[in-house]
Amino acid sequence: MWDEIFGGLLIGLAAAVLWLGVGRISxxxxxxxxxxQFRNPDRHWSWAFLVGLMLAWPMVQLVDYPAPxxxxxxxxxxxxxxxxxGFGTYVGNGCTSGHGVCGMGRLSFRSAVATVTFMLAGVITVAVMTALEVQI
Known part of the structure; x- marks a missing residue:
């Protein structure tokens, strides 16, 4: 339980730092x-964010934390x-992190609809796969 709480706090902190520091949604x-966006010279923040995400897993492995x-x-x-x-992200004009974390935090109606939609899709998918006894 504490791992999930700590992870959620880190996600929220990262989203807040990016929003307050650069004015961008994470x-x-x-x-x-x-x-x-090659013509945009002010895109260093996105490279730093992406590199940070890619370094997270090797850093977790360094402390010998098991994959949950x-x-x-x-x-x-x-x-x-x-x-x-990718298709859902295109159709929904954003992803789960953009809508679910940042959009919901900004009380965006569009993000609330998107979040409810992808949560329902996930619940239905798990229910169908469980009923059909599908093993992945």
Missing amino acids: GMTGVLSSVF VSITDKPFLLVAAGLLV
Whole structure:
């Protein structure tokens, strides 16, 4: 339980620092799109954010912290999941971190609708997979 609370506090702190420090929302869609805006000279923040995310896992491994969840080792499922998430991000005009963390924190109605939608989709997916006894 404490790991989840600490993780949530770190996510909230990172979102607040980015918002207050740079004036940007810490949704991964916005971070990645900023990385590839080659004509924008003020995109160093997105590279720093992205590098920080990539360094997090090796740093966790250095302290020998066990991975709490193992999703799957099937490459096809990982690619399919990535494509579905990418499509949902495009349709929803943002990702779970942008809508769920930052948008909800700003009391955005659009983010509330998006968050309810992706939470319901997740619940329905788990219910269907459980009913069909699908193993990933």
